[in-house]
Amino acid sequence: MERDVAKVTTYYLDVKSCSRCGSRNLIRDTKVGEEVCSECGLVVTEEIVNPGPEWRAFSMEERTTRARTGTAASYTYYDMGMSTNFIGNRDGRGKQLDHKTMNKMRMLRLYDNRSKVEDTWGRNLKIAMVELERLSSGLHIPDPVKEQAALIYRRALKRDLIRGRSIEAFVAASIYAACRMRRLPRLLRTVSKQSTREQKEISRTYRLLVRELGLRMPIDDPIKYVSGIASKLEVKPQTEFIAVSILRRAAERQGLTGKDPRGMAAASIYMACREVGERRIQKEVARAAGTSEVTLRNRLRGLEEILPEQVSWDEAAAITVRD
DNA sequence: TAAGATAAGAGGGACAT
């Protein structure tokens, strides 16, 4: 553990200015590993290039905690005998304390409470990071995304969102959120299956995270799903090409907003297959896209309303070239 | 046999109370 604590100093090296307003006046909050622009308020943490294991960020916390509480051993037994100390203003015999001593005791009580807050965070994080490790290895989450998830979790902890709720759900939700942010295709269902918590709770927690932390999720573009589905179905490149063109044209006409992107992708591929004359049944396409037949049909209906004319190969080429 | 239709249920957002 110790050798990794030493590496912490490299953490922030790459950040020099705010990516939005260019200000160099950045405020660091080392407890959450967050960096905020003092000019425009942008959280620039995401810009930080930070490869490595997730508990490097964790050790930031650990370092401050250790500085307060001493050895790692006392960290583990943090609560023993400490919680009832420093109460009242009388000594052991019930005698009133003098002012000097009372002030001293007040300071001690203050420090004691503070260190306990830090300690609670530390313990929470320890449990959370173990869970994070377990889930991400089960889901094959690459390190940078895992790192992102850890960061999100820490921000949630800092904002006191977790008290009274389950750590596991927050870890799972953080991972899902990190995947969305980094455009790593993982279904909420898949993440939930690895977690001890049910999908319902995790999805609720995910939305809580997005709302409370103001996470900015990239809108996932149906076009991104096309190639994956196309390769699963082994359709011709031409078909895939036309599917993309269909989506582009639908997007121009505001036909994609608010719909499940996977359903849109599935419908466009199905449509493209039909136009090229490649035989694929709805069930196949829907399954490859990870959605249902019904959804595919509904999207298909929407596409047909928006795009009454066929998208031929030539038109597809024209649409693509124009971009 | 594939495609379409319909029903029922879950879950969440918007909006009012």
Added chain:
DNA sequence: ATGTCAGTCTTATCTTA
């Protein structure tokens, strides 16, 4: 805070071409 409403997506089952 709680309830209602419209809209989405899912699963299951039935009908149609």
